[in-house]
Amino acid sequence: MTSRRVIVAGGLSALTFIGAGGRAADMADWPVASPESQGINKVALDGILDPAKILNLATSLYTLRSLVVVRNGFLIEERYYAGSKASTLRNIASITKSVSSILVGIALEQGKFRSLNQTIAELLPEAAARVPTSAVNGVTLAQILTQTGGFPDDRQSDTRGLEPQVLDVPLQPATPPVWRYSSAAVSLIGPILARAVGRSVEDFARASLFSPLGIGDYDYDWRRDAIGHVRSDSGLRLRARDLARLAWTMVDGGRWRGRQVVPAQWVAESTRRHIALGWQVGPMTNIDYGYLWFTGMLHGRVVNLAWGYGAQFALMVPSLNMVVVTLADAPGAKELAKQAAEVMGLTAQIVELAG
Structure with a gap:
């Protein structure tokens, strides 16, 4: 068994950050500022991010690999642990769903969809015609975005292709609608988008x-399904700072460096509560669901x-003009809840320095 001492020593030697000790390489793509210039106490921030604390096996924080903090559009902190670095592509897992939501909003603004009330039968008519009696054909795009289409919880969608596994799945409809987290449902956004915009999802996203x-x-890098399409539910790999770009763009009303990239109305609509969940993860409370955003x-x-x-968190605090991104290795299933609570707790400590 690897000792805590070995892991901490290895983490210290592999640590990269833009705080004390210098800037990480290749900073030209982000305007950089010191924490102090943006109202953050650097000594306190260094204390929170002390690698001896982060890599302590007594907590789940040892799984953390990348952390980026943005305030007022400036990159003010960037740290990497256990061999990760600024250029490392990390699997952002179901954050891919939020990226897919952004793409739907852009396509809607471009007139590629008539409305979010269009059904699968309208959006994928050729595929729907092959399973004409499937209840999935009546599910709307809005229901997919809010996870209320009646799909069973989280069936995988990449083993047999689109039509046999997803379009013909038995639904579990409920009145009022019930929220069920379904990656299979969100996987339909890929072919829906591709048909609507007339090109691959990857080309459209690019x-x-x-x-x-x-x-x-x-x-x-983007994972593909069994029939070669990029997955809209999971599998996108990004650098931590690029995930921070996406999150900051949302905080700034859909703008990147003054250019409107994501429609402002979609930013507001997709991040507001559509479905009440009432969850709590560490210090984050009253967690509800928007359009593939919490x-x-x-x-x-x-x-x-x-x-x-x-x-994998991209936390946005609009009232503080702040973003905190964390990317981590997934622990064993029994440790997931503990990991989420502790990483959110770490994130909350950083946010409190701005408040």
Whole structure:
């Protein structure tokens, strides 16, 4: 068994950060500022992010690999642990769903959808015609975005292809609608988007979102399903700072460096509560669901959250003009809840320094 001492020593030697000790390489793509210039006590921040604390096996924080803090549009802190670095692509897991929500909003603004009330039968007519009696054909795009389409919990969607596994799945409808987390349902957004915009989801994302944000072709990787399409529910790999770009763009009303990339109305609509959940994760309370985004309260402030398996967090605090991104290794299933609570607790400590 590897000792705590070995892991901490290895983490210290592998640590990269833009605080004390210098800037990480390749900072030209973000305006950088010191924590103090943006109202953050650097000594306190260094204490929170002390690698001896982060890599302590007594907590789940030892799984943390990347952390980025943005305030007022400036990158003020960036740290990497246990071999990760600024250029490392990390699997953001179900944060991919929030990226898919952004793409739906852009396509809606471009007139590619008539409304969110369009059904699968309208959006995927050829595929729906092959399973004409499927109840899935009546599910709307809005129901997919809010996870209220009646799909059973989280069936995988990439083993047999789109039509046999997802379009013909037995639904569990309920009145009023019941929230069930279904990656299978969200996997339908991929083919829906591709048909609506007339090109692959990856091409659309590159032209409409990634390129405007300065995310280059080698700055991401996207897992594909069994029939070769990028997955809209999971599997996007990004650098931590590029996930922070996406999150900051949402905080800034859909703008990146003054350019409107995501429609402002979609930013507001997708991050507000549509479905009440009432969850709590560590200090984040009153967690509800928007259009593939979570929303809640953190120490009295409204926050929005893109959340992926294993404490992949992009936390947005609009009232403080602040973003905190964490990317981590997923622990064993029994430790997931503890990990999420502790990483959220760490994030909350950082946010409190701004308040």
